[in-house]
Amino acid sequence: MIVRLVKRIAVLLVSLVVSSVLVFAFMAVLPGDPARVALGTSASETAVAQLREQFGLDRPFVAQYLSWVHGLVTFDPGTSYISHTEIGPQLADRLQVTLWLVGAGMVLACILAVPMGILMAVRHRRPSGLILSALSQAGVAVPAFLAGILLITVFAVGLGWLPANGWTPPAQDPVLFLKQLVLPVLSLGMVQGAVLTRYIRSAVLDVLREDYLRTARAKGLRPMRALVRHGLRNAAVPVVTVLALQLATLLVGAVVIERVFVIPGLGSLLLDSVSNRDLIVVQDVVMIIAMAVLLVNFLVDTIYLMIDPRLRGGSS
Structure with missing residues (x-):
């Protein structure tokens, strides 16, 4: 049973990583510049560039992804592009x-x-x-x-x-x-x-x-x-x-x-x-829902082991 539980935890962790990559990649390929949306169409290129730098939008894709995951893990998901308020308390x-x-x-x-x-x-x-x-x-x-x-x-x-x-x-x-x-x-x-x-x-x-x-x-x-x-x-x-x-x-x-x-x-x-078009908040909410679904599936697999003795033996 312990081996099965460890396998399920490993599957959960891999699923979380894959889900986070898919969510982040999907948001990254959406059309439109979050900095331009936040400042409006009349904003100057200099102001847009400064806001992109402030939110880290000018960094490479991998660096942005790692920073976002780090924020989720440490319960500090960052600041809203639109309202400029902390996202963590809202979530x-x-x-x-x-x-x-x-x-x-x-x-x-x-x-x-x-x-x-x-x-x-x-x-x-x-x-x-x-x-x-x-x-x-x-x-x-x-x-x-x-x-x-x-x-x-x-x-x-x-x-x-x-x-x-x-x-x-x-x-x-x-x-x-x-x-x-x-x-x-x-x-x-x-x-x-x-x-x-x-x-x-x-x-x-x-x-x-x-x-x-x-x-x-x-x-x-x-x-x-x-x-x-x-x-x-x-x-x-x-x-x-x-x-x-x-x-x-x-x-x-x-x-x-x-x-x-x-x-x-x-x-x-x-x-x-x-x-x-506050994409960072959309990204965080979608990931929370995905995490909740994956966690529920993990708990269901664990409950299977408790209610069905046939699943406690064997190697699968």
Whole structure:
């Protein structure tokens, strides 16, 4: 198991390096001069050259890349080309907001999907199972941003129970923070929960057809007890893979949801920076998202080793 874990850490590190090179290279080949964009088209060549030198844009590609990576590793990503403010504090504040949104959305998705998926599988030939299956299909068909707009229309505009948008830090006003978190989390969690429900249903159905579960029932265990004791752990292996994909989807979906609910997260920062052509901020945000996806995949591989003993031996 230790050897496998070391291999996965090595793969993670290589993936991070490759991702950083691709992100930096993609931003470097985009048309336009960041210094010219920051100063405007009427700026003199001398002023543009001075700003390029100030931000290190006149250095070779490799030197710029190494300086950027060093800034990320030391948590000092530099200064914005447009606002001339430190990027680090912005990223820390925005990342905290996005983590609240994505984390709560994933928890809600699991709370909804696990019992519903199991119930749909156990009762797949009964009316209740068919009704739940139809509801999950409808949830899969609804985009997160549309779910957000519908929730705002009903609960914020129509009933007036919850605020339609905005963000308040939890330390400043915990009650208002929770109220503002409800609708965006529901928008993300319900849609992703509907998708996850379909995979859990499929995984549990596969387990229900296994011989060892039939044997457990033949020995006197009730179907649900047999499933809980002997089946859910095996059903969890493919579901963990889907959870990793769902987390990546939630990160992307949060970009849109943050716009719908006017939430100052990483997604909003990314879109604002793209509009302002603040490429260094765009570069940093994209790399943070890539790092988050790669880290999630690494954690999933590690969880595999914990829930599936067959993966702990051998050389692969």
